[in-house]
Amino acid sequence: EVQLLDSGGGVVHPGGSLRLSCVASGFSFGRFAISWVRQAPGKGLEWVATSHVSGNNKYYADSVKGRFTVSRDTSENTIYLQMNSLRGEDSAIYYCAKELVPGAFRYFDSWGQGTLVTVSS
Amino acid sequence: EIVLTQSPATLSLSPGERATLSCRASQSISTYLGWYQQKPGQAPRLLIYDASNRATGIPARFSGSGSGTDFTLTISSLEAEDFAVYYCQQRTNWPAKLTFGGGTRVEI
Numbered sequence: 001e002v003q004l005l006d007s008g009g010g011v012v013h014p015g016g017s018l019r020l021s022c023v024a025s026g027f028s029f030g031r032f033a034i035s036w037v038r039q040a041p042g043k044g045l046e047w048v049a050t051s052h053v054s055g056n057n058k059y060y061a062d063s064v065k066g067r068f069t070v071s072r073d074t075s076e077n078t079i080y081l082q083m084n085s086l087r088g089e090d091s092a093i094y095y096c097a098k099e100l101v102p103g104a105f106r107y108f109d110s111w112g113q114g115t116l117v118t119v120s121s
Numbered sequence: 122e123i124v125l126t127q128s129p130a131t132l133s134l135s136p137g138e139r140a141t142l143s144c145r146a147s148q149s150i151s152t153y154l155g156w157y158q159q160k161p162g163q164a165p166r167l168l169i170y171d172a173s174n175r176a177t178g179i180p181a182r183f184s185g186s187g188s189g190t191d192f193t194l195t196i197s198s199l200e201a202e203d204f205a206v207y208y209c210q211q212r213t214n215w216p217a218k219l220t221f222g223g224g225t226r227v228e229i
Contacts, residue, residue: 035219037165045157045165045208047219059217095164100176105219106212107155109176111164 002026002110004034006096009115012086016119020081022096022112029077031102036070036081038092039114048094051079052105059105064090086119093117123147125209125222132227140196142225144209149189153211156185156194159224160205168207169194196227204229 008020022034035050049070050059058070069082079096093116097108124147134140144154152172157165167176169185172192182197196203209222 044224045159045210045221047221050217050219061218097164100167100170105217106153107167107170107210108157108165109167111166114164 002098004096004098004110004112006094006112006115009094009117011118011120013121014087014119016086017082017084018086018117020083020094020096020115020117022079022081024077024079024096024098027098027110030074033099033103033105034072034079035097035099035105035108036079036094037097037108037111038090038094038117040089040092043092046092049081050105053103083117086117088119091117091119122218123150123211123213123220125211125220127207127209127222127225129225130223132225133229134199134227135229136199136201138199140194140199140203140227142194142196142207142227144187144192144194144222146190146192146211150211152188154185154187154192155210156183157208157210158203158205159208165208199227203227 003025006022033052036048051070051072067085093114095114096112098110100107100109126145128143156169159165173185212219
C-alpha cells in the first residue's frame with residue numbers, strides 16, 4: 001500500500017524557516033517524482049514544488065522560487081521542503097503527493113495527510 | 122501561464138441528480154487535464170486523468186470529457202458521499218508548472 005507521511009509543520013514568525021518532511025513507502029521511491037501542494041485555510045489548491053527523478057530536476061511555483069528548496073534522500077525514502085523567508089501568505093496545509101505515471105510529472109494519485117504551517121508574529 | 126476557470130463555483134443538487142462541472146483552460150492543453158475530489162479535512166483524491174480516464178477505484182458514475190480548452194466532469198447520479206469540492210488541474214510543459222482551477226463545490 002502506498003503511503004506518504006508528511007510532517008514538520010508548526011508556527012513560525014515571518015522571515016523564519018521551517019523544514020517539512022515526507023516519508024514514502026509502498027512503491028519504488030526512486031522512480032517517481034514527488035511534489036508539494038498547499039492549501040491556505042478555506043482556499044483552493046496551489047502547487048508549490050516538485051522533485052523530479054530525472055537527475056537533479058526541481059521545479060518551483062513563482063510564488064516560492066528563491067525561498068523554498070525541495071530535496072530528496074533516496075536512502076531514507078524521504079522528500080524535504082526547506083522553507084525560508086516565510087511570509088503570512090505561506091500559511092497553509094502542505095501536502096506531499098506522488099505522481100501517477102513515473103516521470104510524467106502530470107497528476108497525483110497518492111497524497112499525504114497534510115501538515116499545517118502557520119506564519120504569524 | 123495557463124489559467125483554469127471552473128464553473129459554477131457552487132452547484133446545489135439533490136442525491137440522484139446529475140452533476141455537470143466545467144473547467145475551461147485559457148489556451149489549449151490537448152487532453153492533459155485531471156480532476157480531483159476533496160472532502161472537508163481530507164487530502165484531495167484523483168478521479169480522472171488525461172481528461173477521460175478514471176483513476177483506480179473510482180466508480181463508473183464519474184466520467185470526464187473534453188479536449189483543447191473545454192472540459193467537463195459528470196457525476197451521473199449523485200450519492201451522499203459525492204458532496205465535496207472538485208478541482209481540475211493541468212501541467213504546462215515549459216516551464217514545467219502545475220495549476221489548479223478554483224474549484225466547484227457540490228452541495229445539497
